[in-house]
Amino acid sequence: MKFKAAIFYSAIGAAIFLFASVNDRAQQLPVGHATDFTSNQYFEPPNGQQVKMRLSGAEALPLPGGSLDVRQLRVETFSLDGKAEVIVRAPQCNYSPFDGMANSAGHMELQTGDGKVHVEGDGFLWRQTSSSLTISNHVHTLIDMPGATMIGS
């Protein structure tokens, strides 16, 4: 229940930045436009102070239906000890704060926090509630870890 509440507040937070700043770094913005925004999603109690996922962008413009045109999207997920697990970047995407989905036909990149996995492709759908990502085309992955080929050393 509290998890859902966190998502709800996260969505509300993302919406609020259209009218005002949502973090210390953000600027006071005119209605309908935001820059340098951040939206955090937290772990469930008893780790409610720990950030689980952070969605940020350099700029957001409102679109019909309540979604946002986000530039320089950056999604980071964290482990309980605060280490970055995954970082997703996209130059542009449409983000719907109320259903927690981001999508784009453009290019995107994903990298694990330890830098051992790097993925890029064209066209994606990010589902915030399930922390899942679908890349639609031309997926290219680099894995700096043995085992991916099963047979190679």
Place this chain on the structure above:
Amino acid sequence: MKKIIFILTVSVCGAVMAETNMQLSLPLTLHTNAPVAKVKAPAKPKPPTEIDSDTADFDLNIHQAIYRGHVLVVDQQVRMTCAWMLVDLPTGGQHLSHVVATTNVVVDFTNEQGEKYHVTAKKAVYDYKVVNTVTNETVTFVGNPIVETTNSTIYSEPMVWDRASNRFHFNEPRMISKDTGTNSPSQKLF
């Protein structure tokens, strides 16, 4: 006398294996019967493995990637293609622990001695785990697995490559030696 004992021992071993239908364990260098030696990692850092596919799904909660469509996996020694591949991505891990490839799995592998292997199967499963400092690393091929080497073609269901000991384990294998020509009838090993 020693010669007779040796021949007798080999015969008995062969008979026991034939009767019990047990799994065979052959060295990787099948055609030479060379002693088993673990392949040492090269000293210089390897370039990362590359995976290309049409689409991919990443579940960041369970750290799992699923690749679909024209999956191509390439590194210095291996080229593998399949239609679907699942990869568990351990966080902070130094080694992938579980990989499953299905549908038209084709693996071309060149070992450090330059020997080439061509493996086909419907499915391949890679598992890696360390239990009490013992490393278990296997690749299990199922679905009409076939391994072709320079000199032979081996059929086995399943076919397990124990990478820790660098040995293939075959079950009721059939081997066709290319030295005798491919038109000759297939011979059952042992």
